[in-house]
Amino acid sequence: MNMEPGLQNPTMETSQEQPARSLWSDALHRLKKNRLAVFSFFIILIYLIVAVLCGAGLLATNYDEQSYKIDEKGNISLNSYSPPSFKNPLGTDIQGRDVLSRVLQGSWISLRVALTMSAIYIFIAVLLGAFAGYFGGFIDDIIQWLYQTLASIPGLLMLIALTFVLGKGLTNVAVALGLVGWVGLCRLMRAEYLKHKARDYVLAAKAQGAGPFRIMFKHIFPNTFHIVIISFSLGFVHAIMGEVVLTFVGLGAKAHEPSWGRIISEARAELAREPAVWWPLLSATVAMFIVCLAFNILGDALRDSLDPKLKE
Amino acid sequence: MNFLEEKDALCKKEEPLLEVVNLKTYFPIKSGVFRRTVGYLKAVDDVSFTIAAGETLGLVGESGCGKSTTARSILRLVEPTDGKIFFKGTDVRALKESQLRSLRRHMQIIFQDPYSSLNPRMTVASIVGEGLRIHEKLPWREIRERIAFLLDEVGLSPHHINRYPHEFSGGQRQRIGIARALALNPSLLICDEPVSALDVSIRAQIINLLTDLKERHNFAYLFISHDLSVVEHIADRVAVMYLGKIVEIASSTELYNHPSHPYTVSLLDAIPLPDPKRRRNVTPLKGQVPTLAHLPSGCRFHPRCERKRPICETHQPPLTEVSPSHSVLCHSPIS
């Protein structure tokens, strides 16, 4: 009975129970087994690298340069709408610019939009969700009211109204997307905080004298972080697709910005040309499709491995 | 009791470390269009007791009788509805949030479930060092040393300092929980069923650890358990709870030898005897435990009581002292 505490052998107990793996390493383990997800991850990685390289001006720098062609008579004219060839693997647009370079540049634009939007909506959602879930009561009522109201207003009209306040352009569209898009995540975060605030470890932290902010962000937040990760990966898809729609409506990318939305909006008339100019539409759609597919697969895999309960 | 006072200089004369007077914790039940409160769930209903410095009080009762709520109410992790709590003479309920936080370092709690009570996303160091970081603005190196020392004290290797809870077994986790509670060097430790979630083989180790610690640091314990046999070892005095009320409170030896409340008797009867050949004439408790939302009238135990009299159904029994420091809440205590 009077064993010296320091002499106790800790491994003795360990051997009796199988230690559970941590959520993250477990998730990673499961993710690694999902080859498709790993593949998607690398695809996304490639997109990100391309985007950053384009943003840094190291790749596809000729996206804004007109090219010319010389006909038999020696007349020089714009190389507009030239179909895919060795020189321009994805053809050229109306001004003779290389579609491949423009599509690559589009990834940089999409990345910017998605990151800005995600940063804003995650910040708002986490903050408000934490407050609503943790404090409850009056604060919860107000925040719930706010997001219920916001969710009722048709998203696109809300975006339009916001872009009228903020002004047009991609950055503002991203900000507006962020300001509108936080409701879903906020709901999830609120539910998580409600669940976690009754857990013993929170009570323990309270008993240790931790203040509410410390508990909310140092103790509970890491436990809800996987939800943020999943929402982030699926949010990317929303941002990329949102940019297309808003650009089409005339609020997004400016005339000279080679965003995917811009390319797809212009494709509408080009497709009906005779002979059909299909390459800008196809390139932008495929570029977008691949990255959205990768994000969807990865997001799915993340959801399965991080939070099997959150399947929706 | 006198020798306890001498030991703890912090404690004022004649004043217990913790005094709980008429503590009530109700949870409202809401219903209808406007979500009006239509009733209360009386989890803790008029509970009073004291704990002296260095003393161990065992609090025993079936699950759902309000033991944990009592513990949490004392720390104000759950907001009590009424009553007074004095810790070292300060009225805990009158404190503001910030004052409460600094008071809490003197009262610590160990939870039942070693899994949910440790944050899975924090390392052992940050779990154990949390209190130190909040209350003592020490450099990180010193905190680390203290954490290593604490881990050593609860029987864990200081090498574990950067590991995460999932890398430990249940018993080890409970040790981490204990280390966390010890970190601030409290004078009262509330142990909320600290061993009931553990394997029987590990229970003894943890209880021994707690006893050792008490001897070394002279803590007072509020030791909560649903099992009288666990408390027998460690407690100086024992209180038995039934449906939110303390039905019997007495020193450990007195209670085990002369139980006065029929409920205590049946709890004692339920303890399995180490010798399988010996048999007690057991009269098992009949009936279901009523829910806290629909309490029976009169004595709360009467629907299950063998010694029921008509008065039991209508009148609440008074707290009667059957012998010095042995009180019972019964119309006809067993003498």
Added chain:
Amino acid sequence: MSAYIIRRLLYLVPTVLGVCLITFLLFNVVTTGEAIAKQRLGQHATQEQIESYLKTHGYDKPLLIRFFINLKDLLTFNFGRSEVTHQKITTMLWNGMWPSLSLMVPAFFFTLFVAISIALFTALYRNTFLDRSTVVLCIIGMSVPFLAYIILGQYILGYKLKYFPVTGYEWGLGVFKFLILPGLIYTAASLGSDVRFYRTVVLDEINQDYVRTARAKGLSPNTILFKHILKNAMIPIITRVVVALPFLYMGSLLLEDFYGIPGLGAMALNAIDGNDFAVIKAITFIGAILYVLANLAGDILYALVDPRVEFK
């Protein structure tokens, strides 16, 4: 139950007020009375004219009073006249409502029907090649941008194969042929995420104990599939339907624009083009109200379908 419905109705009040408040704020921040006056009075407006306009339209009053006037106008559906077309907005909304409904309601329910059929199909063939390829197809379908569906659908089915009119509308029964193509496009675009969702729902139900019991009892798979599983899957389906409503609005916007359907969506886009704030405000408000009501209906339906819902 009635208490639940009454309480649910009472919850409408703060939400509707919130919607009013947000639209009011947005449209009073977005445009000043002066800008509207200038638009309304034309090029030769003098300062006095503008002031008299502001006065007659109540822009000289303090913000709070204006809010209450605005609130009264909104709640009595008094939206005034469009600033661009000078038409009565209530009439515009009424005229625009029918085309929108005739497009989206059948399309939505057709999609629901198809998606659930496919979900049941995959449930029958679960873990076979057919099931897996359906899931992959779903994710692929989800990753194609909506605009690409519209452009390609119109191009191939309308222009090239000549199955449907490319654009247009008709009042009365003749409308049928105009709605098929946009309806099919809507179905194609939303099938991916819908099937994936309903498949999960159906599989969740299939794995429940009661299904095993039913099977053990010897009930035919038909009965199990249609009577038991579908009935129990109703709750997530209703939730999904309600959640999908705002998307419905957004989807119809582009569809109506491309297919020349004179509904609310096309009206919204025209209003955006013309900076017609009065119309945007009215559509936003009506959209929000419809969403709130749909949510209410969903909740009540939920309570009717599921005896387990506690009316807390």
Added chain:
Amino acid sequence: MRKEFPSLVAVFLLCICGCAGMANPYASEEGLVVLHYSIGQDPKGFDPVRASDTLSSGLIGQIYEPLYQYAYLKRPYTIEPCLADGMPEISEDKCLYIIRIKKGVFFQDDPCFVATNGKGRELTAEDFIYSFKRLADTKNDPEGYWIFQGYIKGIDEFYEASQSESPTDYSKEIEGLKALDRYTLRIELNKPYPRLLWVLTMPYTAAVPHEAVEYYGEEVLNHPVGTGPFRLARWDHWHRIILERNPTFREEFYPSEGTAEDREQGLLRDAGKRLPLADRVVLTIIKQEQPAWLYFLSGYLDVSGIPKDNWNTAMSSLTTLSPQMEAKRITLWRERSFSVYYVAFNMNDSLIGMKHPEVCKREIEEKRKSAEEAREKGDSKEAERLDKEADELEKELPYLPQKNEKRRKLRQAMSLAYNRPQRIEIFANGRAEPAQGPIPPGFNGYDPNFKNPYSEYDIERAKLLLAEAGYPEGIGEDGKRLELSFETTGASTTVLQSADFFRQEMRKIGIVINIVQNTWTEFQEKLRTNRAQTYALGWIADYPDPENFLQLFYGPNKSPNPNNANYENPEYDRLYEEMAALSDFDPQEAKRKYELCRKMEHIVTEDCPWIFGLTYWSYTLNHCWLKNYKPHPFAYNTYKYHSVDPELRLRLSQEWNRPTMFPAYIILGVILSLAGLFFYKLKKQSE
């Protein structure tokens, strides 16, 4: 459920099969002569006072009628009476017009004629006075008041009076407008107005019965009540407008005079027939060019332009139709459109603008004067501010000529860098030519010998001029690159692509263009408030008088009036004032007028407030069943002359629209086999 499943599949199958021949968007219309046209927008309404855009005018003109109209077939454009009975009697000083009105012209039947139980009332001279007053009533937000402003005696007083808060008093007389009797209208002018007859053909001046306005109030824009050949039968917003033959339309006959060419084209075949020839006009609103083009190709529309992206389908060269079109027996109308497309510089802008020293002096004087007035009123603060502004202008004055010179060179450089041939190729498929000046080729007053020295594409010269302007390689004295903002007029693909192209053009000489995307309304607001730096616009002639183009540079017409570039040059203004009083009808005057036009053209091309861009050719395609179609750039009431052969149309359009069925069968097969698999599995499981 199991039983219903196959039947549902069957329904779906039927749907797919039913698609054959479903592409025809119209319901059957047996025996009627129906014109099928398309418009790109929902019109703003049917109120003549707001007929400022060609779209609304083109519809209002079919329902409401003005006093005069253009002769449909005659070229050059001549005016003939419409509701007027003969040409006006004009006094010696050209300030008095006596116009007789046709007798026995009735308004269409409408419930607004309460007194006659809905029967249309006879038109009188008073109706015109009333309608002109409406045009001068600010309460109606009139958009065409400028046509009378300053010309008709007393109308400006009426206009100003209508700005008061009380309802406009229509009983108040305008001195220059009198009805001598029931059918005689007397118009008295302040000064000669040689364009009055042109103006009296515009829908702004059409006769509106006061009963309609009183009965419908603001809703009159949805309930037109006119004397014209058609009446509004149905208006489904953003979808379709149906005009119907007005049964009470007066007797009017198809013209029998025309050129030999007209005869050859069969335009005189219906000579002498009573108008309107068509029973109904169906105008489908199709926003996008592509579907409209496709509708035309399918034979569902009778007339179409050629969208730029479909040029190759339609044409094999600039003047010949493609074999595909020939096979469809489509005919082409190719003529000049009287329009100029340009990039304007805001002359008020501090980077690219100019201020004539004389104008500056005048401004200083004005400022001093109003400062004086303010001081008298006791508003010393205001006076101080004005004085300060005047001081600043005075300080600037000596440097102005030099500054103007530099700015002018900058604008000229940009004009030289504007790549007109390239634009014509990629945005117009070659159907345009570089504009030399404000007056388009073929228009009255156009000088074919005039060459704008800055209309050529010459990068080297542009760079040279740019350096002289103080921006060598586009970099200014402060070391910063010249940045200009370019406002778009909308967000359509073509507008944006063209803006982007402008950015590329200017980049070649080192100027950075920031494109600002606007909606049309936003853009107009920016013009009105002078916030646009550069922008691209076009001007389409309202009437065949060069004044219509030259007024765009007249100082007093500055924003918010049509001179949106805010150009002001006292010399030009003096020439304009002289020119504007001269008529095209008098050969003597016309000669002097065109001389003046030439001088003015030289001034503006040298000052370069616009980059004179392109003037277009307009291409119109007709189906073989459309009869009597002849484009007219100014007339708004031409539907009454048009006719079709409905049987031919029906036969051909059916022939052209056979769907390709095999992909549908493949899809159907896949669906059916999947459904089969489903039921097979179900059946197998239940066994």
